[in-house]
Amino acid sequence: MTDSRAISSAAAASTFGWDLHLELSGPGLRAGLTGALREAVRTGRLAPGTRLPSSRSLAADLGIARNTVAESYTELVAEGWLTARQGSGTRVAGRVRARGAAPSAPPARPARTRPAYSLVPGSPNLAEFPRKQWLTAARRALTAAPYEAFGLGDARGRVELRTAVADYLARARGVYAAPERVVICSGFHHGLALVARALAAGRVRAVAVESYGFDVYRDRLADAGLRTPPLYVDERGARTEDLARLRGIGAVLLTPAHQFPTGVALHPERRAAAVDWARATGGLILEDDYDGEFRYDRQPVGALQGLDPERVVYFGTASKSLAPGLRLAWIVPPAELFPRIMAAKGAFDWTSSSLEQLTLADFIASGAYDRHVRSMRLRYRRRRDQLVTALAERAPDIRVTGLAAGLQAVLELPPGTEQSVVRAAAGRGLAVSGLAEFGYAAGGVDWRLPERAALVVNYAAPSDSSWAGTLDTLCGVMP
C-alpha cells in the first residue's frame, strides 16, 4: 500500500525537479509541511544551498494555501534550517549537517532541533484544562440528556448551550443575545467562514481587516471571494475613522476589546466611529471577542455589539477561555444576516457533537466556566507580572505594551532589530513571533503602518515547568 510518504511526491517532484517525499503528517497541515521540510534537510534529501521553490509555486503544486507554505518557510528560517535573502530566495542553510548523509565538513553551528520553548501567540495554557470539572459536567449532561440529544438536532446548535451562552454573554460581556439568535459553530474560523459566505451571498464584495492582524482570518474572507483592504492600527486601536475612505466595503472585522496582536482596547471615539460608519452605510461590524474575558486591571471592556445588535456580528469562543481542542464557538448575528448564515451552515452542517455541547452548557450553567476564567485570569496576571518584572531587571530599555488584557504582550524593540532578535531566540531554542508577521499592506489607502520593531509574546501558553526557562531565554536575547 502506498503510504503517506508518497502521497505528494509527484507534486513535490514536479516542483523540486526530483523525487522529494513530503510526509504531510504531524499536527496540522502547516506543521506537517514544516516537519517534512525539516526532515528533508536533516536527512540530506535537501542539500545545503539548495534553492527552494517560491511559496507560491510550492503551494500551487501541493494544492494548499500559499500562506501555509510561507509560514512554514518563516518558521524554518527562524529555526535556522533555511535562509531567506532578498533577491536570492529561500535556500537550505549551509550550516546544516545532514544526518545519515555522507560526512562533510563539521557544521559551523550545531543543527537546530525543535524549539524547546515557545511564546508564539494563539493558544491558552493547555496544561490547565479543568479535566476533573469537565468530566463532572459531562457525566451530568450525559445522564440528563433526552434521547433525541443523540440525534442530529437543531442546525443552530443545542438549545441548552445556546441558552447558557446567551445568559453568559449578557451577564459577562454586555452582549444583547437571545438563545434563538445564537449559532454554535466549530471555532472562530468556522464561524467566520459562515459569515463570509453569508456576506458574499448578500452582495458584499469587500471586508476591511485590521493591520496588524491575523492573516488566516483574511484567508477565510478571501475563500468566500471577498476583498480584504487593510485598516491600520495605532496606539488607540484600529483607525475606524478611515472606514469611510475605504471604497466598496460592506463590513469590517475588528478586535475591539483587545486588539490582536497589539493588545490595545479600541478607543471609545473609535468604537463610536465604527458604529456610526455601520449605521450610515448599512455596513456590518464583525466583532471578534476572542479573549474578552481576560482583563487584568479593571472590568473587561463590554462588547461593541451591545451598542447596536443589528449592525454587529458578535463572535465568541471557548478556544481561549478553555481549549481550542473543544472546537466550540458561537456567533450572535443581526436579524438581517441570520437566514443567510443558516443557509451557509446548511441543513447538513451540524459540525459540533451534541454531547460536547451539552457538557459545555452544564459547565457554564453550573458556574464552573466563571470559576475557571477567574482562576486563569489570576494565573495569567501573575505570568504577565513576572514577564514585566524580569524584563525590568534584565532589559530595562524594553518597553512592554498591550498589557491590560489578553494572553500576550508586545515588547517594543529598537528599530531594525526585530528579525535579528527572532533569529537569536530561535538559535537558543525559543520560538517567538515578530510583529512584522502580522503586518499587512494592500492598495487603496495612502496611510501606512509606521516602522515598528516588536515581539508578540504569548506569556500564557508555556507550561509551568518550562516558564522559567522560557523567560530566561527571552531576557537573554533582548538587545
Next chain:
Amino acid sequence: MTDSRAISSAAAASTFGWDLHLELSGPGLRAGLTGALREAVRTGRLAPGTRLPSSRSLAADLGIARNTVAESYTELVAEGWLTARQGSGTRVAGRVRARGAAPSAPPARPARTRPAYSLVPGSPNLAEFPRKQWLTAARRALTAAPYEAFGLGDARGRVELRTAVADYLARARGVYAAPERVVICSGFHHGLALVARALAAGRVRAVAVESYGFDVYRDRLADAGLRTPPLYVDERGARTEDLARLRGIGAVLLTPAHQFPTGVALHPERRAAAVDWARATGGLILEDDYDGEFRYDRQPVGALQGLDPERVVYFGTASKSLAPGLRLAWIVPPAELFPRIMAAKGAFDWTSSSLEQLTLADFIASGAYDRHVRSMRLRYRRRRDQLVTALAERAPDIRVTGLAAGLQAVLELPPGTEQSVVRAAAGRGLAVSGLAEFGYAAGGVDWRLPERAALVVNYAAPSDSSWAGTLDTLCGVMP
C-alpha cells in the same frame, strides 16, 4: 429585540405578499420550516385554500435549498396540512381548522398533530446509546490525554482515533487502511462535501448517484458544482454496467453493502463492473458504507474498497452504529485524492472535538464498540423479525424486501397505492416514507425506473415503548 419570528418575515412577505412570520426553529432547518408552516396553518395565518409559493421561489426567498422546501411540503401533505394537485400547485388543506381564528364550519377531519410514531429512515435507535460505557471511555481518555490534545492538533484528526478506526476497518470491513490515510470528519455529509470539493478541484465535472437514493447527498455534490446523473437501481443493486454509458462522469457514489433505500447488496458481478469501470476510465468509486455493520443472516459483505484501494474512496460513520449526535465519521481516500481532500479540509477545518475523538478511540480500542454493535445487531434483528411476523399475520399479501441487513426494510405495495398508504398512515399519526421520495430521474439515460409502489420502513428507530403501537398502526394501514 427582534426575535427569530421576524427574521425571515421580510423574505416570506415578499413571497406570500403579506406578513408571514416563519420561525426557523426546532430540529434542523427542514424541521424548522415544516414546523413554522404547520403552525401558520394551525393558527390561521395561512388560511384554508391559500396557494403556497412554489418550492423554488420560497427557497430562493429564504436563501435555502429547494429540496428542503420540497421535502417540507411533502411532509405537510402527508400529514394532511397541505394538498398537492397537478396543475393547481400546493395549497392549504380545506379541512384544517385554524386555532384561534374565527370559528368556521367544522372540519371534515380533525386537524393533524405531530405524528405519534415514525418509521422514517435515517436514524438508529437513539434510546439505546450506551451512555455508561461512553462515560467510562470519556473518563479514561480525558485522564490519559497529553495536554497537547487540548490544542488544535492534526487536521486529519487525532492519531489515536485514526489508528483505532484503521484497525477496526481492516478487521471488520476488509478495508485496506493505514492511520496516515484516515481522515476524520463531522459526519458523512461533511466527508462527502470535502470529497466533492476535492473532485471538482481535480477537474471532475459529474458524479453518478444511485436512484433510488438519498437526495441530500446529491445536494452535497451539486454544492461543489458537480452534475449528478442517476444510475438506476434494480433487484441486484445499482446498474453499474450502465456507468460506461453515462457521459463525462469522473466518479460514482454507491452503497454497495446495503443499497439505500432498497436494501439489496450490490451483486458480485456489479461490484466487479464498478471496479472495472473505475480502472478503465481512471474514475473513482465513492463507497458509502453507512450501516455495513448490521447484517443479520450471514457475515457482513466486505467493503468494495478492499478490491482496489486506489480507485475507491471509503466512507464510514458512527452515526448508525452509535449516534448521529456524535458527528464523527471517517474517509479513507486513495493516495491521488489525499492532498486535495486535505486542501479542501483546509488548515482551519478542525471540526471535531479532540476529546470526543479520544473518547471514541478508547471506545473502539477497548472493545466496547464491537460489543455495542453486536448487541444492537441482535436487537435490530428481533425488531425485523417482529415486523415480518406481524405483516405475515395481518397483511399476508405484502412482500417485504431488503431484509438481510441494515436498519430498514422495503414493503412492496400494490401498484398505485403508495401515496394513499402514506396519507392513511399520517392520518393515524404514523410518519412513513414512500419509495417515490427517493426516486430521481434526469436526462442522459434512456433506461427508466420501473413503476414500483413501496414503503421504506426504519424498524430500528422507534423506542421500545412506542414499537408495539407503531407496528400496529403500520399493519392497520396496509391495503
